[in-house]
Amino acid sequence: MWDYVVERRGLIAFQAFQHVSLVVQCVLLGSLLAVALAVLVYRNPTATSAANGFSAVGLTVPSFALLGILLAPFGFGITPAVIAITFYAALPVLRNAVVGLAGVDRSLVESARGIGMSRVRTLLRVELPLAWPVILAGIRVSTQMVMGIAAIAAYVLGPGLGGFIFSGLSRLGGANALNSTLTGTIAIVLLALVLDLLLVLVGRLTTPRGIRV
Numbered sequence: 001m002w003d004y005v006v007e008r009r010g011l012i013a014f015q016a017f018q019h020v021s022l023v024v025q026c027v028l029l030g031s032l033l034a035v036a037l038a039v040l041v042y043r044n045p046t047a048t049s050a051a052n053g054f055s056a057v058g059l060t061v062p063s064f065a066l067l068g069i070l071l072a073p074f075g076f077g078i079t080p081a082v083i084a085i086t087f088y089a090a091l092p093v094l095r096n097a098v099v100g101l102a103g104v105d106r107s108l109v110e111s112a113r114g115i116g117m118s119r120v121r122t123l124l125r126v127e128l129p130l131a132w133p134v135i136l137a138g139i140r141v142s143t144q145m146v147m148g149i150a151a152i153a154a155y156v157l158g159p160g161l162g163g164f165i166f167s168g169l170s171r172l173g174g175a176n177a178l179n180s181t182l183t184g185t186i187a188i189v190l191l192a193l194v195l196d197l198l199l200v201l202v203g204r205l206t207t208p209r210g211i212r213v
Helices: 002-007 009-041 044-056 063-074 078-102 105-116 117-157 162-171 177-207
Strands: none
Touching: 002 009, 002 044, 002 078, 002 177, 009 044, 009 078, 009 117, 009 177, 044 078, 044 105, 063 117, 078 117, 117 162, 117 177, 162 177
């Protein structure tokens, strides 16, 4: 296997970069959409329940099925991969963002409003910073989850390390089939660990000191 990796190190590095780039961009987009939706619904119990229900139901949709459905309107390539990965990336963040914002002590919010802060300023200066650790936990879960889904996106010819896995599985028993599958799988696991460590560092740098655990 070592010889297999060394001979293809350039291709592995390129596809690893593609994989990380796809995941990071989709997680960022999904997180922005999820937080924006959470801001709109967290004050309304009915809307909050609907958002949590959507998040729970969305996670039950098989990624293979969703990618297959997206093939009809978008065809093969990066578009269906981005849509599917962004969809799954947003779900854990949405749930955590709603929980985090709804869990902010209302007395702190009222105090901020009492000293003249507008609703928007209160949201940006008080509520979102206090909810940030919970939101970041959702982003970490989302990142780990979509690292695997990004590999499945190779089914629709999406970029990334999933190509090694599908290539190996398609010719099991053949030369280097197992090496190809293991290379893609191990590389994805290692990249997931690295991204999680980076998010832990981001949390340390961005969480207000007074609310760090």
